[in-house]
Amino acid sequence: MKILIVQHRNFLNVCGGTEKICCFIANTFAKQKHEVTIATNEDVVGEPVFFLEPNVRVENIYTDGLGERPVLPYYNYKGSNPILWLYHKLRKKRAKLHNKLLFRKMKGPENVYLHNVGVRSKHWHEYITTSKPDLIVTMSTASLVEITYYRPFGIPIVNSVNGRPDYDYTDVLGARPDYEMRCLEASYKHLSGIQVLFESYKEFLPESFGGIAKVIANPVPQQTEQSKVNSKSGKHVIAHVGTLFTSCKQQHKIIEIFEKLGPEFPQWEVHFYGTGVDLDELKKMVKRANLEQQIHFKGFTDQPLEVMRAADIFVFPSKYEGFPLALTEAMATGLPTIGYAYCSGVNELIADGKTGFLVADDAAFEQRLREMMLKEALRTALGNNAKKAMEQYSAAIIEASWIDFAEELTQLKTKQEG
Template identity: 30%
Template sequence: MKTLLLLFFGVGHIDNVAGTEKVFVNMANAFSQRGYRVIAIYNDSPGKKPFYEVDEKVELINLAMGKIFPPISKKILREIYRIFKFKITNPVEIYKSEMFAKKIEEKIKNSEIYSVVCFEYNSVVVANKLGITPRIAMVHNCIDELIKPLTKKELEQANKMTAYQVLMPSFVKEAQRYLSTEIVYIPNAIDKVTLARQEKQISDRNKHTIICIGRLEAEQKQQHILLQAFALLADKYPQWEVDIYGLGYNLERDAYKEELLHIINKYKMEKQVHLKGVTDKILEKMCQADILAMPSAYEGFSMVLGDAMSIGLPAVGFVNAPSVNELIVNNVTGILCADTIKDYAAGLEKLMCNDKLRRELGDNAYLAAQEYSAEKVWNKWENLFKRLHEQ
């Protein structure tokens, strides 16, 4: 039996309701069901488990080291490097990686690992210390966000990977500007849901819903733009509502929630706009909606957008948003808008006032989603493992 090692560190908490955490669980489950022995390792507080359901055959290991406190000397060095802008690897992160690697070696001793998959940069450093090959790193966002900012020393670590996986075809050339290792395009896998399911739920409703799903965050997710755009339409379309699902991870994002509430109150949209918090029934909520609002400034491969496509839900996004502007084909599977509030409102209204167009674009989105079916995507991963292992 082939053993696949998945490494995921450097997140707030493993129980976050977010895309990378979902892919971590989905990949573990998929390869366990394909007959692999899957060891999925993460680090969080003792007792913390993923929000998403993990197959009972997966060997899920929480290193349970919680927040690691490095020696004061490492912290002093980090601050010196930061003040003088030395572009080298953070000594605190090096210390943490050494601690992770030592603990992992204890967990996997006597195991012959077939391939290692790293879910973010911290895992890359750990995998390099373990020395197991082949090892593949994932990039769960656009290149400008996760690869471009790496220092020269960090890029040296990244280039020790056997390969880097990116989520969009255009990301391959972008990544090659910074990395010398092999770059492979494999999208995220999305589940297939029948289009009839959505049609049935929509047909009996009088009200209409724009749904927006993602952590509450100003820089990337930009829910404030959705609210400001809808404020231009709310009075004209009293039968339309906006449901926003998601929470922030920290106090800064809690403050952003208050900002969103302020916008809702300012434009007297309390009866039409709702902050719904977290749900474990994303697809069910999508099936009750008419439009997906995707006001993100950038994405890697949005699982939310992929799920929406899989049920035939048309989306409205920005033409300059990486990944979003490739997954949405303008006027074919959804609407792409210029980066202004007025233009985003116009994009929403184009679908709000035209039931036939919503259905047409939704049907096209559903057909396009087949390219990202779980079977196709996991086959690509399995073929990659095989090819790299045989090199």
């Protein structure tokens, strides 16, 4: 079988969760001797970050001069370096002026968006009609829009959803214009199948989807019995691994909570692993709270499991998630965990009172964290249960589910043609 996996942007040089799962899916089919290609369309030079089987091809179909009208991105610099502040200030002004003139020329942002989608979609159409895959896997609905907007294909398409489905096609998370949402929802009409992470996520699919919905979770690395976290005498560590992006990950809440607990537990430390745009602001919070001896920012780690094995508790205060890989890796390591009950994904993975705690608010978070810090036996019991609960997400089980789903979709197409 010839399988094409499409991640339209942000695949090369990027080490996020979607990129990791993209490579996992590609490797799954490659190990079954299928012909697998990952295709992207981005104006960068680089390589995939995650391991790929030798027989997986990666193709960047980007071609300059096709007529795209790019909208320039910008962000507000939050650091304290005056030179960097001025640099980003000027870049922001330039981007705003560029975008203003572009929207005026094209008669609005909707026309710019539709023009760019149309240009890229036509380019994808030429590529796909030449490569002739038997199955297409899209890693986002934005990828799906790009390959189907110009002209639909008679090829089965399955979309891999790495969040809750309505995060993709609605404005539930904010800042998504109506015209983009309409295109995203319409893209579901062209799907033969969709992979969702949990059974409950099926209820968030749009009415425009008429294909087969299949629950396939993300794979979780399984740890040996010897790899489980061990309680230590002396210092104890509360760990968090994730992008330092507080509007989603809410690391500031951990600092606020530990500000109350730190003086009571001088032998405990909080270790943040990761980088992100809110690093400087979080460091300022720690300094204002006079917690620099107990809260430490460790930067990016390429050995998250080693980090987790050295910890005693894993905290995960996110506002929303799809299938949080860091949380599952911590649980598979045997760490007790705490998260908010309102957070999607987190409330599917943590079984309250069995593998960790789900809390309603910050006060309950503080209460449960204190309880864990005081009771080693509780930490051990919750961690053991968490490790066992992650066995259902072993790579072998998830690989088998993807293989079965691909065969189901291609067999269905054969029957329809017959």
